[in-house]
Amino acid sequence: MPLHTGSCHCQNVRYEVDIDLTQPVIECNCSYCEPKGFLLSFVPAASFSAQGEENLTEYRFNTEKLQHLFCKTCGVQPFCRGEGKAGPTVAVNVRTIDGIELGNLTRLPFDGRSA
Template sequence: MTHTGSCHCGQVKFEVDGEITGALACNCSICQRKGSLLWFVPREQLRVTAGDDVLATYTFNRHVIKHRFCPTCGMHPFGEGTDPKGNAVAAINIRCLEDIDLDAVPVQHYDGRSK
């Protein structure tokens, strides 16, 4: 299944392939503030269809995750990094996807603060 999403102002648009079977809510210093619900997919399943040239990047701590955001509206539609095996992954903020029933998605809580 292909899902479409965007930032709030619509300058950044993307498509992502896969079935959403769950999401992760992290309590690290940035995720807690953003309120993202993250769905992890292989990076090749994410396609930025508009705004790739304007996307801004924020990194912190160990600088291994690229937190991508729209510089106009400030929304964080996804992040990019690698999994423990070194594979490129995208962390999709499912709150930025169209037509998602957030109440139907099981959420796992992750203690990123203590990592």
């Protein structure tokens, strides 16, 4: 799969991810994702690597299973970490991928509000 790079706004946190952007990205309407405007793509943690994670801090709510990470300096949330059915999973905030063309993405609505 193609290797993409991304970062938070101040670039203190950078990442590389094997991700197929021709696959639909998740647009969730839950109380957290909706105001943030997240477009998410879930990948196995093995397909993901980050530098500068010490610049991140976390926010947990609800079941507290997901680590919602954001940069202490610029507040951007490049990704979050969690435990998926198949093991450690990373939810990439696709908007933070370098050179992303949002108009080319296929969005898959997810009804997280009712979940």
